[in-house]
Amino acid sequence: MTAPTLEVRNLCTHFFTRAGVVRAVDDVSFTVRRGQVLGLVGESGSGKTVTGFSIMGLVDAPGRIVSGSILFQGKDLASLSEEEMRHLRGNRIAMIFQDPMMTLNPVLRIDTQMIETVQAHEKVSDDEARARARDALGMVGIPSPDERLKSYPHQFSGGMRQRVAIAIALLHRPDLIVADEPTTALDVTIQGQILAEVQKLCANTGTAMIWITHDLSVVAGLADDIAVMYAGKVVEYGDVGEVLDTPLHPYTHGLIGSVPSRNKRGEPLRQIPGMTPSLLNLPEGCAFRARCPRAQTDCVQRPELREWLPARFARCHHPHREEAAAA
Structure with a gap:
């Protein structure tokens, strides 16, 4: 296997405000290989865009990368000077805002x-x-x-x-493109056309891409792998087909279940109860436990992102492991 185009390891980007420290990105890891599309999904405020800005070196004060590494073709972007980043940005690495x-x-x-x-x-x-x-x-x-x-x-x-x-x-046919919800404002026919062009570009030139979105239907047709973010952390990571068909994490399960097309006609729309916690005041342990139907007493302990099934990762003490393994 060739070395990945991008490897993000334990990335933490925090904002130091008068009200306290906002852990916008907290221990995020993923890999994107040549010609591969990674879908980075989650609701508003989950840390998706700040992850993209961290990769591009565009995080402004009071925010900064406090730990972790961002390896682009083996070179740690987090350690480069602004002048070195300027040579890469727009040339070998591009962002679509x-x-x-x-x-x-x-x-x-x-x-x-x-x-x-x-x-x-x-x-x-x-x-x-x-x-x-x-x-x-x-x-x-x-x-x-x-x-x-x-x-x-x-x-x-x-x-x-x-x-x-x-x-x-x-x-410049860059080696890596970070796309932050670039087709949200487009009608579906143009959206489909651009997604087709993006897939063709990645396949023909080997460009790696991170597609940041909240639209699961776009990710399903475009991405190879998916990373689901919640409260600044990646809570599930794996092959896009496997994750969307048989999610491990209860949050991913709730996201997919709340898509209107998955509800039976005449029944109330399913939704995840409660609200996303403030990044200024995250609860102890699992940030999702107050909204989680599978939460138990051990969820007050912080879960780590671990491999529950081959190449299937989830940050959870009680994932939907049986359902995924039986699929």
Whole structure:
């Protein structure tokens, strides 16, 4: 087996506020290999986006990485200087943000921004950079790309701006892309088109991808592996088909059970009771125990992420092991 493109080990990113320490990412580990897509899922506030920002070196004060390692092709990103990260960021590692205006400058034409992006990392002519920009726009389904290159961001709809942001991330065919819910604002037909292009890119070029989302249906059709986050921790990790078919962790079980299509017609929608705990004041032991139907007295002890079945990991004292093993 070749070395993984990205290996995150025991990553902890905390925010030091006046109210206390927010453990936004707390002991997160996963691996993404060449050509593989990892789905990073969980509800709002679970730590998904901060994990992505930590990988990209984009965590601002009062937040910082306090421990752990982020190995990109064997090099620890957490130990690199800002100048070293700048050479990698946008070139070998790219991020697609949820808000396209975090990528686009509102006062510059699209061609100016895309040509500058190409020439920031490669010595190519304006004509060659423009051709690559045009091809990237076509890849994400923007019609008349030559004409649209001359437009400003405000002349695009929200969905079209997002497609431009995705095209910019694809310009250098990076080794790793971190995508933070990039298709949330797009209609389902365009979403399907972009997901197909992303799969093709990963398969043909060997690009590894982390797809951050709360949409299990997107992950089911796109990802190879899935990591489920809750309260800053990965609570389940494994093959996407196995995890979604026979989840081990009660939280994953509840997430999948609350999808409307899994409820019988006329019955009340299932939901996970209670609320996500505050990251400023997490309970002792398992953070999910107050909402968990399988919680027992030993859940006041902190569970570790352990391998309950071959290549199936869960951070739980009482997982749905029997159901998964019988499947």
